[in-house]
Amino acid sequence: MKHILPILLAxxxxxxxxACGGKTAAPAETKAPASDATPAPxxxxxxxxxxxxxxxxxxxxxNYTLLAVNPDAPFVDADxxxxxxxxxxxxxxxxxxxxxxxxxxxxxxxxxxxxRYGEYLFYLKDDRPxxxxxxxxxxxxxxxxxxxxTTSVNDSGLLGYLLPVFxxxxxxxxxVYSAGTGKAIANAKMGNADLILVHAKKQEEAFVAxxxxxxxxxMKAERMTYMYNYFVLCGPSADPAGVRAAADVKAAFAAIxxxxxxxxxxxxxxxxxxxxxxxxPEALGITAEAESFKGYTDWYTSANAGMGTCLVMAEETxxxxxxxxxxxxxxxxxxxxx
Numbered sequence: 001m002k003h004i005l006p007i008l009l010a011x012x013x014x015x016x017x018x019a020c021g022g023k024t025a026a027p028a029e030t031k032a033p034a035s036d037a038t039p040a041p042x043x044x045x046x047x048x049x050x051x052x053x054x055x056x057x058x059x060x061x062x063n064y065t066l067l068a069v070n071p072d073a074p075f076v077d078a079d080x081x082x083x084x085x086x087x088x089x090x091x092x093x094x095x096x097x098x099x100x101x102x103x104x105x106x107x108x109x110x111x112x113x114x115x116r117y118g119e120y121l122f123y124l125k126d127d128r129p130x131x132x133x134x135x136x137x138x139x140x141x142x143x144x145x146x147x148x149x150t151t152s153v154n155d156s157g158l159l160g161y162l163l164p165v166f167x168x169x170x171x172x173x174x175x176v177y178s179a180g181t182g183k184a185i186a187n188a189k190m191g192n193a194d195l196i197l198v199h200a201k202k203q204e205e206a207f208v209a210x211x212x213x214x215x216x217x218x219m220k221a222e223r224m225t226y227m228y229n230y231f232v233l234c235g236p237s238a239d240p241a242g243v244r245a246a247a248d249v250k251a252a253f254a255a256i257x258x259x260x261x262x263x264x265x266x267x268x269x270x271x272x273x274x275x276x277x278x279x280x281p282e283a284l285g286i287t288a289e290a291e292s293f294k295g296y297t298d299w300y301t302s303a304n305a306g307m308g309t310c311l312v313m314a315e316e317t318x319x320x321x322x323x324x325x326x327x328x329x330x331x332x333x334x335x336x337x338x
Contacts, residue, residue, distance in 0.1 A: 048331065050234050050315045050321070050331075051234060051235065051237045052233075053232075053239055053243040053252070054232065054233040054252050057230075057248055059248070059249050059250065059278075059279065060230050060249055061230060062152075062199055062231050063125070063199060063201065063227075064225065065199065065224060065225040066097050066101070067195065067208070067212075068090070068194075069191075069194055069212060070212055070213055071090055073086075073213075078190065083190060089145055091142040092142045093194035093195040095135050095145070096145055096147065096172065099131075099135050099166050100162070100166075101224065101226055102130075102132070103130070104165075105162065105166070106130070106227075108162055110122065110123065116333065117329050121158070121326035122158065122229050123229060124226065125226055125227060129226055131218055131219075133217065133218050136170075138171035138173075143171065143172055143173055145172050145173070145174045145175070145194055146192065147159075147175065147176050147193065147195055148185070148192065148197075149177070149196060149198065150179070150184055150197065150270060151178050151308065152271075152272070152307060154176060155178075155306070155308045155338060158326065180273060181203055181271040182200070182269025182270060182273075182274075184198055185204075188207070189207075200271035200275075202274070203271075229324060229325050230324075231323065231325070233253075233320065233321075234311075234314065234328060235314070235318075235319065235320035236318040241259050241261045241320065243255060243256070243320065254280075256320050260298060261319075261320060262299050262319035263299060263319055264301050264303055264319045264320070265300065265310075265322075266310055267304045267305070268306070272322060272323065272324060284296070286300070308338025310323070311331045311336075311338060312337075312338060315336050
């Protein structure tokens, strides 16, 4: 299943990336898929000023991990009180995970975005788990599958691209709860998800250590990390902080802080927020706690919002922002609307 190729929007994305010094080449070992798309009618579009200013830094790798929720986990409600009688669809969760890790699922994920943007939005890890398990068709009892996931795989359009293929082939219906990784994991801890797809290693490891995940048949570990992309540091094309010229992403963050240039933080405990916190100079003391940045509110905005909302805020205020590249390219192609 392919997306229709929007010629005008793709051109705007590429022009924006070139103007901002962004990279458009796919990894050498990745081959571009053949396209069977047809051009879309010409439409009016807004050119987004927010640009990719720093990317492909080793400190900005963004890994995505699947975990099956353990039906025997110590589920708790929002107040931390035990929750009883949680019913999970372990069959449906395993079916979706095995399909995502199958040759078909992985190839579709790796190909996503090329037709529209001229580059890949997600890459497969060399040491990724691969499944050859037989995937059962859905039954009335196993049809509904609840996936709790991060906004980046949803806002980028990846799930909208993948899930209809899985559902059409095997008869399942996947309900997606999309939030920052912290909230997506919390949702699973309350027994409201059969599997999670997130991107924050420490939070994933804590999820496993606390007994909320288990090892599926044919897999070697609870955490199944299989694809990645890059976080990108974006900002206004004028780049008043000089981010483009910074030696690396941490130097770029230091320049933003030194000049007190506006910055939009997710502030929501997501994987993107967690990564952002690791990039500020330690001397600033910026953490997830509001007290840690109370002296910086003249330039640092903690939005407690999803990636799309934060990108709109950055565009409207001329602020810097850390985002996953897939969501950013979708944002540009949509003319700054999410």
